[in-house]
Amino acid sequence: MVVALTSLSPAPPRPSPTPAAPRRRPPPAPSPRGRTYSSSFRILRAATVADAAPGADDYHSTIRSLNSRGRHVPRKSLGQNYMLNSKVNEELVAAAGVEEGDVVFEIGPGTGSLTAALLEAGATVFAVEKDKHMATLVKDRFGSTERLKVIEEDITKFHIRYHFIPFMKEKCHATEKPAKVVSNLPFNVSTEVVKLLLPMGDVFSVVVLMLQDETAVRLADASIQTPEYRPINLFVNFYSEPEYKFRVDRENFFPRPKVDGAVISFKLKNSEEYPPVAPKTFFSMVNSAFNGKRKMLRKSLQHLCTSSEIEAALHNIGLPVTARPSDLTLDDFVRLHNHLVEV
Secondary structure, X not given: OOOOHHHHOOOOOOOOOOOOOOOOOOOOOEOOOOOEOOHHHHOOOHHHHHHOOOOOOOHHHHHHHHHHOOOOOXXXXXXXXXXXXXXXXXXXXXXXXXXXXXXXXXXXXXXXXXHHHHHHOOOEEEEEEOOHHXXXXXXXXXXXXXXXXXXXOOHHXXXXXXXXXXXXXXXXXXXXXXXXXXXXXXXXHHHHHHHHHOOOOOOEEEEEEEEEHHHHHHHHOOOOOOOOOOHHHHHHHHHEEEEEEEEEOHHHEEOOOOOOEEEEEEEEOOHHHOOOOOHHHHHHHHHHHHHOOOOOHHHHOOOOOOHHHHHHHHHHOOOOOOOOHHHOOHHXXXXXXXXXXXX
16 A cells, blocks of 8 residues: 655644733833933832732822822922831831820821821821822822811911811810821921920820931930930920831832931920920020030020139039030030029
8 A cells, every 4th residue: 555655744833923022011100300210119129019918008009199189209399208018107006006096196198008007096187288189189088087187288387286186175075185196207397397296295195207217316316425416306305205116118118218217206295294494495595505516615605694604503513614515414404504594
């Protein structure tokens, strides 16, 4: 039998499939000047993504929130750096000891990521937001709850006692429990806000803020005879007991700032706990002393008393007559002030 050779011939090779075009990521949102953010702004660290809970505030939800308001990038002029890690927000809330029924004052809620954690903890939140787009966004996001009030205002011009105390009394009902401040603060107003809040121990029991790490370290450490020792250290310890809580890596923010953040807690003092001195005249003297930080106090305070009177006061409180402002603790300054007032 003859077999056709063609039946034994190998089958013709199949054409190779056309490779699929590689998927491309959509381009990043342009900045106001036409530049694009680098990949470090767009991609979270693996740990951050892995730790985030489903539906948590992350990069993508933040961008969607901004785009929903017609805003593609945060505003640098307002110090806007949004938190992308929900666990950090939870730790911030825990640092303040927020619990069911607390009234919390929040500054700069942004997209509402920290606000969500505060509401989840059972707090009633009074939020002050300067950016009208973000204020509207937060109102829309939590529109179904009665435990949130959002005010569109600049915190540095906001009269806290006039607007917040009636709200606090209404929400606290018969209880006399003081409110708390919890905020991921815009870095560019941190010192100004600290000066605004700390003398309000009759309203707030604790102030917990996210600040630049360097600022938080400086405010928490009141070591004398260091270059960082300034009047703000005396101010902080006059009105509160500061405590550095934890550092927050810059990768957790959008846009990513050039520095790390940190959480610091200020346990506010009541007026009965303040040093025995008139704050206005006391801090006037302190500021005068530090205006000539490298000068001896007998020189920098000459507009208050004569050099011999200052030397006598320093001697009476057990300090050398050559002392400089960086040599004095808060208690030393209080005793010096009271001696000079008696002169």
